[in-house]
Amino acid sequence: MTSIPLTSPQGAPSDTSSAADGRIGENALRPDGTLKVTGEFAYASDLWMDEMVWGTTVRSPHPHARIVSIDIGPALATPGVYAVLTAEDVPGANAVGLEHEDQPVLAETVVRYKGEPVAIVAADHPEIARQAAKKVVVEYDVLEAVTDARAALDPASVQLRPSGNVVRHLKVRKGEELPTAAVVVSLDFEVGMQDQAFLGPESGLAVPAEDGGVDLYVATQWLHVDQRQVCSALGLPPEKVRLSLSGVGGAFGGREDLSMHVHACLLAMHTNKPVKMVYNREESFYGHVHRHPATMSYEFGAEPDGMLVYGRAEILFDGGAYASSTGAVVGNGGTLGLGPYRFPNVHIDCYGVYTNNPPCGAMRGFGCVQAAFAHEALMDALAERVGVSPAAIRKLNGVREGDVNITGQVIDSAAPCEELVQILLDMPLPAERSGADLLSLPGGVANSTHGEGVVRGVGYALTYKNVGFSEGFDDYSTARVRLQVIGGEAVASVHTAAAEVGQGLITVEQQICRTELGVGRVVVHPKNTQVGSGGSTSASRQTYVTGGAVKAACEAVRARVLAAAAQVCGHTADDLALDGGKVVARSGEVVLDLAELLGDAELFADEGVEETVEWRHRPTEAVDPETGQGNAHVQYAFSAHRAVVDVDVDLGLVKVVALDTAQDVGKAINPDAVLGQIQGGSTQGMGLALMEEIVVKDGHIMNPSFTDYLIPTILDTPPMLIKILEYADPHAPYGVRGVGEPPTISSGPAVAAAIRQATGKALRRVPIRPEHITGT
């Protein structure tokens, strides 16, 4: 077992190797499960070290202003304060960012959004730090703010960057330029700004090191991309900036960008003390990126029978003040923006723009969520026009394996659109409302309605999503696997830097090691930068990519072990396998005890057999900037939802009665974990359809609290029938297909469709609120 270095703070993730069985395909217990349920699991906000001091952030009150002067004197004079730092104190490049390094660590001359960090303070108590932060005197010269994405697109508006306001404009062109069709439907849509709403706020602890470097313990989604940015800001080489993952309380994309990382390191290096930073909830709303709000105009043309002829779309994402991952979100919105349908002719313009709104970036579903509300409503409108059912129009037009999609890529593994829809049709519908139980009515426990104006509606949605990083990105993961004898037992240990954010990756890593190495106990090494990058825990990619790396490393270890066994026992290595802690022959005969073999000092060193593998999926390629054509994506994941709603049309209340789904996951490595992802993802998508929105007025967030930013409670969450398909993707390890994002994409549009069906209203904006339904 790996011991944690003595210098580690309390609250660093501890040994989570308790469970000893569960191979792939089985419901292995999560090693962190019991700790989380009993409240013993240490999250990043639990990090603690004697002698540590507390950091806090001074933020801009304006969406757009020039900094005239900063006076840190009064703050620095506060008893208990150790340091007050500004942009001047950033030793390296004062520019960080995921895709473009366009965001200062601390604002220098201008602030570009409300909440932008301007200065940081360290003090011996969090409250003293906050008090002192208020004494930092920043004089601003307020500038005109661009808070409307449409206006930002206008070249006549204030240009926020030398390069203009457009972060990316992606064109997708296919087929005829001006196709005509017998049936044409066109609609406009708007999607509000959703928050990841993770429960654990941004937090971490930076510890200055004797070598002049720093150790940062932090809750994040991608240690190495953080490390790259921290190094550049501190002007230090990677070996001096060591990151360790601490307990992550949810992520959903909101931890892909930096938050307090560099700030805590700067303060730690300046004070030579460990510095802890924890955002409060309000600060957290300003301290991470959100899902891009979008406005969209769509038009579909079809034959009289509903067969699609063309799709046109203009999608506009408000990226806010900094680029973050807007470019890639535009990539997804453009390349996937018409949904999983066969379109001979395509014309899409997808834009992401800079404004002075809160920065937007990654969130579960990444560019597909917004577009799905539009393309699914269009499919329903088309079905109605040609007189077929919503299910039929989707079955008719859904892509199939072997099809060429709108960017010219061949879909070279299962694309079971028809089957997913048919499964939903075959699922039983919930019983008619009984009326007796108020909890079963819209409005929940508030006695809002007794069913006077309640109408039922059913809606369908079919969507798809790319898995992994796309458009030519070098997407890989690294795994170090060791097999050794501990206490007389053969034990595997696995070390990756891939972040466990609650989704269950460490369980998957254990399951793969058990399967490939035939052992029970698998120690998961704490996640840190002492091993190569695991890539981001996003894009539904970790089971695929880090899973692939762990599998490959296990195979390399196994090859060495079996080669040695072959020397000892006379079988060829090809005839041998590892199972149940033994070396067994294909015939089933037990040939050797694995622990004994590994203990053989002539064959193996004390530390056993270790292999490190960097693993890549098939490369993707950049798309043509003028046509959007190219093999942009490595894999597509399909899902479909059927929502059943009861709507009180008098009061505008919605009760989702059922939210049923079918999804192809390739291979369910851990079926329970797959169900958990689908239940959670479906609920998050439903939340956007019904209530989740960061309300932004003139660049200010109006509801930065969980009292005012509403997420569904368990009372809002319906029972779900879930059917999992397992059509192996021959190109992916074990045939897996990413699981986490698809349900978030298809659930919301299904809910919106069901409400439209119940009310007959157009409902062109989500979240759909009571006033949209009552129509006043």
Added chain:
Amino acid sequence: MKAFSYSRPDSVRDAVAGVAADREAKFLAGGTNLVDLMRLGVERPDALIDVRHLLGHDIEPTADGGLLVGSGVANSDLAVDPRVRQAYPVLSQALLSGASGQLRNAATVGGNLLQRTRCVYFQDVTKPCNKRQPGSGCPAREGSHRDLGILGTSEACIATHPSDMAVALAAVDATVHLTGPGGERTVRLEQLYRLPGDDPSRDTTLEHAELITAVQLPPPSALYRSSRYRKVRDRASFAFAVGSIAAAMVIDDGLVREVRIAFGAVAPRPWRAHTAEDALRGQPADAADFAAAIAAELELAEPLRDNAFKVDLTRRMGAAVLTELAEAQQQGSGR
């Protein structure tokens, strides 16, 4: 948070004297609203006088058969009291529709009445707000006002009072017992609150250092027994009202003998719909008339761009709840 002193006096008299001596002092009860607002910098007391242990924690019968509810009674205890559930169901329903189980355990009756508006501008100290900072202006009229008031508002302020409980208390003619530096007095619940006019900084008619000691419920009657609370909100639990109605009605021979209606989340105080009540009293109990009466009350409404939907919402909810009360009585159950 601004630094403050904390004390826990031994008597109501000392507590009142303590707050009276310091304009910046405040009573602390459950703290679920006050402490939140202190963290936001909205409330900036320099002294907190904890009174929770001094306030009545009992619900006692009064000489006339009503109930005297100590102001320290937890919202959850009041909601489940069998006498309350039986005789004033509207009150129990209103309480249970508010906040969450944990909050109701911590929140007191007095604190609930005096919780402050949820207006986002009031809660954000970086924004102007006439209630928080008199004369600074009200951005809500032009800005974010979907959740704000349509009745009793003024140019200076369109905030609403967020309490569910207070709406029910208004409908059952509750009175509030006060102890202040000048002695004791009682006010009708409706009169506890004032409309903003051109001075929205004061929510209530209380003098500084006046302590709510109890809420008195009138003797039980067929009217109060036949009462309901309905609330519309943006999710199924744990959310403030977008609109709500407390109503009580008795019908005799097909005529409305007595009726009480109060609207919630539409005005700076629980809005007793006197116009509607007057229109209904003595008239035939007919669904169309219910809707018309509520509509007559809403004639006074001055909705804005994004909260006009509250007019229809309140009208529909009001008509539905009165119809429900009428039907329950016609079926003779009189629940």
